[in-house]
Amino acid sequence: SFQSEFGYTALPMRVRFGIDVLSQLQSHVAELGTERAIVVCTPEQRTLAESILAQLGDRGAGIFDRAEMHVPVDVADAALQFALDRGADGCVVVGGGSSVGLGKAIALRHQIPIIAIPTTYAGSEMTPVWGLTRDGHKQTGTSPSVLPALVLYDPGLTTTLPAGLSAASAMNAMAHAVEALYAPDASPIISLMAEEGIRAFAEALTRVVADPENIDHRTRALYGAWLCGASLGATTMSLHHKLCHAIGGSLNLPHAQTHAIVLPYSLAYNESSAPAAKAAVQRALRVDTSAAVALWELAQKLPIPHALEQIGMDGSDIDLVVEQALKNPYANPREVTEEGLRSLLQDALVGRRPT
Ligand code: NAD
Structure with a gap:
């Protein structure tokens, strides 16, 4: 049936999809004007993050590998400090909703663009929704500053997902x-x-x-x-x-x-x-x-x-x-x-x- 009344606002983001999309990571990052990008991941995905850091070449500024489910506030604080210490002007998040969520927590307080490389199907990379867990309570909110500027979907990264x-x-x-x-x-x-x-x-x-x-x-x-x-x-x-x-x-x-x-x-x-x-x-x-x-x-x-x-x-x-x-x-x-x-x-x- 036809919906005769509606509103729609397009979200400002760029998506690249395909095998080998990561081989152009450095030029994508350069296009955003990012000169020092940190890479955020879970401890289990450290090896993948290292290969991404290598792809970033001289635009890479280190790996923060402590992402975990529901973004505990102490982890978010440590990640923000890491970004500040490394002088980061961009954040590459690789992984599922936990890694993306941690990148969002950084971007919420230190307005740097997020480049998301999803490896699960959770979908957080396409949303302006952030979450932070303090004392067992998860607070969520919406902010345009946490919407990734660029999302790179490489199906090859998902073959390891059990x-x-x-x-x-x-x-x-x-x-x-x-x-x-x-x-x-x-x-x-x-x-x-x-x-x-x-x-x-x-x-x-x-x-x-x-x-x-x-x-x-x-x-x-x-x-x-x-x-x-x-x-x-x-x-x-x-x-x-x-x-x-x-x-x-x-x-x-x-x-x-x-x-x-x-x-x-x-x-x-x-x-x-x-x-x-x-x-x-x-x-x-x-x-x-x-x-x-x-x-x-x-x-x-x-x-x-x-x-x-x-x-x-x-x-x-x-x-x-x-x-x-x-x-x-x-x-x-x-x-x-x-x-x-x-x-x-x-x-x-x-x-x-x-x-
Ligand atoms: P997750 O990010 O916690 O990943 C689950 C596990 O799978 C981790 O150990 C991770 O290291 C591992 N993993 C991820 N990709 C892998 C791969 N390709 N191969 C092997 N292992 C891999 O789980 P999730 O379900 O992606 O995300 C859940 C979190 O995301 C929740 O905290 C949820 O609230 C949040 N979320 C937020 C939004 C939003 O819009 N803000 C949307 C969806 C989910």
């Missing part, structure tokens, strides 16, 4: 697209991107899992990740993201896996109240039955946990999560009620087929 993590990360990405389709600020251009992002993953995902080193499947999946990330960056998220934030924040459960488990249930909750979004997901998944059940069936084929109890949630945690998720009101296609949330969480807790 099958399980690839699948969970892809479901995390698809969740951005699903919620973009029924967002209060949805628009036709973003809906096209979101649908195509889900389609790309639906086609690539089981193949990526079966053959993680196959570059064609990885290319298709990373293309999907770009589209899903762009959908996230352009819209306001609803029930699914609020719920995962509440679960992740209060119980400290792994980010991508939590999204992967919850997505079929949050879509089951919303799909009858968001018919255009439902139809788009159905087209992308090539089904004419429930889009939520189709996503759940896709998830069953993937090497990921399928129930929240498998990743450490307990039935007694439901009260706390419901309380957190109801704290601040937000737009959602269907009214979010305590009773509705409880039933959604009970299903997700044990991984029951969504109804």
